[in-house]
Amino acid sequence: MRIVKVPLGNRSYRILIGRGLLPGLGAECSRLRLGRRCAIISDRNVAPRFAKGVQHSLEQAGFDSFLITVPAGETAKSMKTVQSCYDQLAKHRLERNSFVIALGGGVVGDLAGFVAASYMRGIAFVQVPTTLLAQVDSSVGGKVGVNLKAGKNLVGAFYQPRLVLCDLDTLRTLPAREYRAGLAEVIKYGIIFDAALFRQLEDAMPRLLKRDTKTLADVVARCCEIKAKVVGQDETEGGLRAILNFGHTIGHALEAISGYGKYLHGEAISIGQIAAAEISAIESSLPEVDLQRIRQLFRRAGLPVSVDLKRSEHRKLMKAMQLDKKVSHGEIKFVLARKIGSVVWGRRVSMRLISGALDKTATRKS
Ligand SMILES: NC(=O)c1ccc[n+]([C@@H]2O[C@H](COP(=O)([O-])OP(=O)(O)OC[C@H]3O[C@@H](n4cnc5c(N)ncnc54)[C@H](O)[C@@H]3O)[C@@H](O)[C@H]2O)c1
Numbered sequence: 003m004r005i006v007k008v009p010l011g012n013r014s015y016r017i018l019i020g021r022g023l024l025p026g027l028g029a030e031c032s033r034l035r036l037g038r039r040c041a042i043i044s045d046r047n048v049a050p051r052f053a054k055g056v057q058h059s060l061e062q063a064g065f066d067s068f069l070i071t072v073p074a075g076e077t078a079k080s081m082k083t084v085q086s087c088y089d090q091l092a093k094h095r096l097e098r099n100s101f102v103i104a105l106g107g108g109v110v111g112d113l114a115g116f117v118a119a120s121y122m123r124g125i126a127f128v129q130v131p132t133t134l135l136a137q138v139d140s141s142v143g144g145k146v147g148v149n150l151k152a153g154k155n156l157v158g159a160f161y162q163p164r165l166v167l168c169d170l171d172t173l174r175t176l177p178a179r180e181y182r183a184g185l186a187e188v189i190k191y192g193i194i195f196d197a198a199l200f201r202q203l204e205d206a207m208p209r210l211l212k213r214d215t216k217t218l219a220d221v222v223a224r225c226c227e228i229k230a231k232v233v234g235q236d237e238t239e240g241g242l243r244a245i246l247n248f249g250h251t252i253g254h255a256l257e258a259i260s261g262y263g264k265y266l267h268g269e270a271i272s273i274g275q276i277a278a279a280e281i282s283a284i285e286s287s288l289p290e291v292d293l294q295r296i297r298q299l300f301r302r303a304g305l306p307v308s309v310d311l312k313r314s315e316h317r318k319l320m321k322a323m324q325l326d327k328k329v330s331h332g333e334i335k336f337v338l339a340r341k342i343g344s345v346v347w348g349r350r351v352s353m354r355l356i357s358g359a360l361d362k363t364a365t366r367k368s
């Protein structure tokens with residue numbers, strides 16, 4: 003088992019990464035000195051697979067748990083589901099020292115974390131991420147929240163979990179497309195922070211695609227280390243944490259205009275990172291060979307590297323970006339790569355350049 007610490011003073015916590023960890027969840031929770039009662043929040047795909055084992059482990063450790071199952075998918079990240087979770091926590095008489103376990107992907111983690119952050123002004127919560135994206139990204143760092151009709155993640159909080167337990171075995175049942183989408187965030191860590199990780203991914207991509215446990219353990223642990231380091235230095239995104247948004251400005255806009263659901267988040271930010279790399283080649287001297295290596299790695303991960311937009315879609319995308327981000331003098335703040343493993347943030351990029359970069363991803367397709 004690998005252990006990564008998120009250093010946040012008296013709110014520090016551990017991320018446990020390895021195989022066969024779920025049966026030990028109860029014992030790990032005992033170390034946190036919480037109350038006996040807890041709620042497991044999970045979704046309709048994950049609960050049938052793993053909830054029983056989790057409940058058994060908690061029971062063995064002396065906890066009294068009950069399960070709340072929410073619908074699978076982004077729609078569960080809503081105030082309506084939050085309300086229904088509150089009602090069930092109250093019905094089961096959860097108290098200040100009770101806790102919540104988020105068992106599932108990023109949707110369940112963001113939802114359950116928000117419920118825990120606000121129920122009785124905050125009760126403890128534990129993340130048990132079961133998607134690759136959640137294990138390397140969303141379960142670490144304390145951003146929790148839900149969507150409004152007006153947009154994604156508009157209601158939320160910074161609220162850190164007390165423990166993150168990544169059981170790599172849970173990834174075995176993840177659909178291939180969801181798994182590949184998680185790889186987009188993995189590759190991101192190589193680009194923004196760690197040239198050695200990027201090289202390792204170039205070497206290990208075939209094994210990673212086969213979900214080889216040893217490779218996964220190394221890679222998930224390294225990604226968590228990077229996220230922990232960034233969050234430890236800038237918990238509430240005053241500066242450095244912005245680097246985690248590499249490729250996300252364009253990615254989010256693409257998700258918004260194509261209707262959430264056409265592209266998975268990881269697919270949208272794959273295209274977003276390629277476009278950001280194109281811009282970096284012009285604005286921050288990213289060498290052409292690095293640009294090629296980045297494109298190649300996303301392609302080998304089975305992720306989309308280009309987007310062929312109709313003129314009207316292209317216009318919509320540019321507009322969505324302007325709505326989402328503060329534009330001043332026709333410019334948006336971007337995270338740009340100087341070389342693989344090193345980025346700069348807060349760089350102003352003109353809408354014209356962004357538009358050109360998007361076109362380039364389409365023409366360079368092959
Ligand atoms: N808080 C953060 O810092 C942060 C960061 C990135 C993304 N997010 C959020 O995360 C969400 C996306 O997370 P996601 O990609 O994990 O999606 P998800 O939670 O919707 O999971 C993807 C799908 O896989 C299913 N699933 C999950 N684990 C499974 C398993 N082990 N076996 C079989 N099926 C499984 C789920 O039921 C779902 O259908 C978005 O809402 C996004 O906003 C948050």
Ligand SMILES: [Zn+2]
Pocket residue numbers: 187250267271
């Ligand atoms: Zn992301």
